[in-house]
Amino acid sequence: MPPLDAAVSAPDAIVAVRGLSKTYKSGFQALKRVDLDIRRGEIFALLGPNGAGKTTLISIVCGIVNGSEGSVTVDGHDIARDYRAARSLIGLVPQELSTDAFESVWATVKFSRGLFGKAPNPAYLEKILRELSLWEKRDAKIMTLSGGMKRRVLIAKALAHEPRVLFLDEPTAGVDVELRHDMWQMVHRLRESGVTIILTTHYIEEAEEMADRIGVITKGELVLVEDKHTLMRKLGKKQLSLQLQTPLQAVPAGLEHWPLELSSDGGCLTYTFDAQSEDTGIAELLRKLNGLGIDFKDLHSSESSLEDIFVSLVRARA
Amino acid sequence: MNIHGVRAIYRFEMARTFRTLMQSIASPVLSTSLYFVVFGAAIGSRMGEVGGVSYGAFIIPGLIMLSLLNESISNASFGIYMPKWAGTIYELLSAPVSYVEVVLGYVGAAATKSVILGLLILATSRLFVSYEILHPFWMFGFLVLTAVTFSLFGFIIGLWADDFQKLQVVPLMVITPLTFLGGSFYSISMLPPVWQKITLFNPVVYLVNGFRWSFYGKADVNIVVSVGATVGFLVLCLAVVSWIFRTGWKLKA
Numbered sequence: 001m002p003p004l005d006a007a008v009s010a011p012d013a014i015v016a017v018r019g020l021s022k023t024y025k026s027g028f029q030a031l032k033r034v035d036l037d038i039r040r041g042e043i044f045a046l047l048g049p050n051g052a053g054k055t056t057l058i059s060i061v062c063g064i065v066n067g068s069e070g071s072v073t074v075d076g077h078d079i080a081r082d083y084r085a086a087r088s089l090i091g092l093v094p095q096e097l098s099t100d101a102f103e104s105v106w107a108t109v110k111f112s113r114g115l116f117g118k119a120p121n122p123a124y125l126e127k128i129l130r131e132l133s134l135w136e137k138r139d140a141k142i143m144t145l146s147g148g149m150k151r152r153v154l155i156a157k158a159l160a161h162e163p164r165v166l167f168l169d170e171p172t173a174g175v176d177v178e179l180r181h182d183m184w185q186m187v188h189r190l191r192e193s194g195v196t197i198i199l200t201t202h203y204i205e206e207a208e209e210m211a212d213r214i215g216v217i218t219k220g221e222l223v224l225v226e227d228k229h230t231l232m233r234k235l236g237k238k239q240l241s242l243q244l245q246t247p248l249q250a251v252p253a254g255l256e257h258w259p260l261e262l263s264s265d266g267g268c269l270t271y272t273f274d275a276q277s278e279d280t281g282i283a284e285l286l287r288k289l290n291g292l293g294i295d296f297k298d299l300h301s302s303e304s305s306l307e308d309i310f311v312s313l314v315r316a317r318a
Numbered sequence: 319m320n321i322h323g324v325r326a327i328y329r330f331e332m333a334r335t336f337r338t339l340m341q342s343i344a345s346p347v348l349s350t351s352l353y354f355v356v357f358g359a360a361i362g363s364r365m366g367e368v369g370g371v372s373y374g375a376f377i378i379p380g381l382i383m384l385s386l387l388n389e390s391i392s393n394a395s396f397g398i399y400m401p402k403w404a405g406t407i408y409e410l411l412s413a414p415v416s417y418v419e420v421v422l423g424y425v426g427a428a429a430t431k432s433v434i435l436g437l438l439i440l441a442t443s444r445l446f447v448s449y450e451i452l453h454p455f456w457m458f459g460f461l462v463l464t465a466v467t468f469s470l471f472g473f474i475i476g477l478w479a480d481d482f483q484k485l486q487v488v489p490l491m492v493i494t495p496l497t498f499l500g501g502s503f504y505s506i507s508m509l510p511p512v513w514q515k516i517t518l519f520n521p522v523v524y525l526v527n528g529f530r531w532s533f534y535g536k537a538d539v540n541i542v543v544s545v546g547a548t549v550g551f552l553v554l555c556l557a558v559v560s561w562i563f564r565t566g567w568k569l570k571a
Contacts, residue, residue, distance in 0.1 A: 024571055062412040065571045084462070087414040098405030101329075102337060114326025115413045157409065 013037035014196050015061060016166060022056050022071035030056040032220040033070065038165075038198055043191055045211035046200045047310060054200035055095060058167050059190075062092045062221070068260040074165060076151050088117060091163030095200075097150045097171040101143035105134055105153055108142060117159030128156050131186060148179045166190060168199040172206060184210055198218075204310060216310060238303050240271040240282060245295035252292050258285065269296075323415040327423025330431075331397050334363045335431050342393070344434060346385045353381050354446040357503065360562070362447075368505050369536050376445035378440070379530040380502025383522070386436050387468050389495055391489050394472030396427035399479055402569075411570065417563030421556075425469045432465035448532060457532035464525055464549055470555040477559075477568055496522045506538045521547060 013039035022031040029052045038044050046054050062082060072079045077086040100108055109125050126204055129135040132152045137145065142153055151171075158166060165283035168187070172180045187197055187210055201207055207214050207228075215264050216224040247266035251258075258281075261270045274279045289296070335342045339537070358374035365373040401407040410420065451457050479485040500522030506514050517523055518539070528544030531537035537544070562569065 059571075062408075064408050064411045064553075067564055084414040084416075087412060092408070092411065092412050094405075094408050098408060100401075100404065100406055107330075107333065111326050111330050112409065114322040114329075115409065115415065117320040117322050117414055119322060242393050 012039050014040040015198070016018070016049075016073045017057070017061070018071045019150050020057070020060065020072060021068050022060060022065065030220050031067075034217075034220075034222050036215065036222060036225065038196060039213070041191065041194055041196055042212040043187060043197045043199070043210055045207035045214045046198065046217055047202065047204065047207050047214055048200070048217035049202060052217045054217055055169055056220075057217070058092070058198070058200060060092055062167060064092075078197065084117075088161070089164045091158035091166045093151075093154050093158045093166070093168045093171060095173065097140045097147060097154065099150050099153060101141070102268055103142055104139050105129070105142060105145075105156070106138040108153065109156050112157040113160040113307075115164075115200075118161045124162070125156075125160060131189075132156050133182070134304050139179050147174065148176055151175055151179065159190075162171050163195065165196045165198070168197065170200055170202075172201070172203065236303055237272055237274060238280075240273065240285075240299060240301045242269045242271070242296040243267065243298040244269060244288075245297050248294070252294060254292065255285075255288060320419050323413060324419045324426075326413075327410075327420065328427045331424060331427030332430065334397070335393075335427070342389075342431060343438065346389055346435055347438050347442055350381055350385055351442055351446070353377070354443055358443075358446050368508075369534070371534050371536075372447065375449040375534075376505075376530075377503055378443050378447070378449055379533050380500075380526045381443070382439050382461075383464065383494075383500075383529055384497045384502055385439055385564055386432050386464055387493050387522070387525075388489055389435050390428060390432040390465050390468035391472035391475060391493060392485075393431050394425055394469040395476035395479065395485055395489075397424050397428055398476035399485055401544050402476075402480075403482075407569070417560060418441050419565070421470070421559055425466065425473050428472065429462070429465040432469060433461055436461045436465065439541050451533050452535045453532040454509045457529070460525075460529045460532055460548075463545075463552070464529070467548055467552040468556065470552065470559065474484035474555060474562070477562055480563065480568070493522075496520050497526075501526050501538060511531050521551065524548065 015036075017034055017036040020031055020034045021029070023029045034053075034057065036057075046057070048054050056065060060067045061074070061079060063079060063086075074086040074089050077083075077089075079086045103111070106125075106129075109129065110120065113120065113125065126135065129138055132155060134149070134152050136158055137149065143152060146154065155168075155171075171183055175183070187199075192199060197208065199206075211228050213225065213227050215222055215226075244267055248262060249266060249268070251260050251262050251269075259272045261272070262268070263270070271282070271285055273282065326392055354374065354377075355559075362373035362377070367373065368376040375460070401410060415423075475485065475488050499517065500520050506517050506523065509517060524539055524544040524547045527537040527539045528548070530539055531541050531544070561567070
């Protein structure tokens, strides 16, 4: 049972995952006590390397895989006890292009809507197909479509029953630029209509471009959940490294209040600054060092990207 | 009850039948016609009556059962195996449908096809031999009961199978021999005494005889036992399906 305070701590959570673990029959532990709240109406990106547990997490929430421990609620409905209400709210676009080869686009979308318990609504389905540029292909058999078109069909199927929560599992893997662009636009449109979107990706730019919040998962553990802007501020930091001519014992007097760090061998001085600010302070620092008679033989500046943070997080757990 | 969901699955499955009309309907009708030509007309004309019925007419219920069992099993097993094989099962598993609704959709469609097929074979056989149906209500009852029961059995096979070979093995290795040895083409009173006893362990004997009774009012076994055995098997299959969906066996990791 989840602790009660955890369950009530996030009243705006539409998906609440509590202590979720999954061990497959092979003994592989795909998820280790994951706690996660997805806020109503947000776009949440779940970032992680292959095999990190992203798809397992999504699959449990959607009812495709049974969790081993823990609980999940969707808009207050437990996914096991109250699966009808929970699943009616969810749309899933799977990673694999699994489609019915012989069905027409129209038939398969109509099927999805019915399967999820909604009365027929041809006008709504037409709207979805038009938005996804599938309307012209509505009578085509799915097997005659390109990979990108099949991906669109899967999105149309997931949206056919007007879900309130949409899961996109690696939506842009192997997708061309045009479709990626269309998809991003569609995701933003859906969000404006109040749909909560959870996407998994290993493309960091995608998370940056689309998400409100980012979660990093690796080896079945959620190691970071952060607002994208907070994360971007961390990313905005740049570092200037100075290779000194002669090693120092300590940060020189008069520079103590500067964000400086001396390497353990004393041969490298690192200055951290905000790349976005007007005055980075570099010029003044160099003048001061000159005044103190500290010479350097080389310098370079570097930027920590989301990728660096991501890689260091993942490495730290490896 | 997710009626829209049941309807969606049922329509999807029926659409699959009509897409493969040749395979689903035409080929069983054709093969049954061939049986009639060979056993009914060519060989049957040289055989005497069985229990007061011409041989051609005698084999009609058995032939219908033969097709009904095979088609019910293969239709239903294929229907649920395909989404597993193609990966589209994810949608079914993530949908707000209970196993009862899934079964109603898949098994309902498979049984509908089988009943249509049975009636078509019955109509086709009219072209070869004349027959009468003493108890039309019971005849239709047996037809529906058998179609539903064996579609359910096929559904379980489809859930269990994880390759195409397993899908074929039960119909080929179990059902076909049992049907041929189940008195489709002969009365069990024609067998040597030992085999008459052994054959009573073959469940198909009860199906064929119950069905034949509805045509000609005569059966080798007790008709109540026939109905009871079929209903018992139906209940067993229902219990198995309910267990599979509760545990997610072969469906969910």
